[in-house]
Amino acid sequence: MSREEGLPANLKAIVTAEQIQHRVVELGRQITADYAGKRIVIIGVLENAFVFMADLIRHIELPTVCQFVLSDIHDVEEGLAPAREIFFFPEVEVSGEHVLLIEGLVQSGLTTDFLVTNLMGRGAASIKTASLLNRQSSRKVSVQLDYFGFDIDDPYVVGYGLGAPHLGRNLPYVAATKPPEPGV
């Protein structure tokens, strides 16, 4: 068996493991320089962010506190306007802290926008955002990431923490694939 077993056969690597590792080192250096003299509370959004965050924090040469939140996102119809309900848990203690929010992928920006507003409301001293992947062309709100690995346009990707929908998170590269059937 291989890591690709159970995933669609048409996987096409769009970012190689070597490109990811190189970029993660660059991001770690940049974050270390930008936060010099500070400690960082790093919050990862599960599940997509966990592999990126695990690699990135080992290239940040500063004191860090690492926490994770699990987001629960539902698109709902409110009258005629589409809306999104976002819950996240557990509660995180960020009062007075410099927070770096880590995502695996930012698409519409709705999740990031919600979390940044929420964390600022909890009294964070500052908040910046980082994502392995940035689907900038799909934004619905104007979120600009402070740090990202790669800009992508592919409609669905898997690997390096991202599942399709569950298998494939252990691929060391990111591949374009077809989206899972609804309900899978």
Ligand SMILES: O=P(O)(O)OC[C@H]1O[C@H](OP(=O)(O)OP(=O)(O)O)[C@H](O)[C@@H]1O
């Ligand atoms: O910018 P947005 O459009 O708000 O999308 C971003 C969110 O969607 C993804 O999670 P998703 O729920 O798809 O995957 P996961 O549950 O496997 O982490 C990603 O990890 C972000 O949390």
Ligand SMILES: Nc1nc2[nH]cnc2c(=O)[nH]1
């Ligand atoms: N795994 C995965 N989850 C997503 N959530 C939104 N877009 C994607 C994607 O391309 N891949």
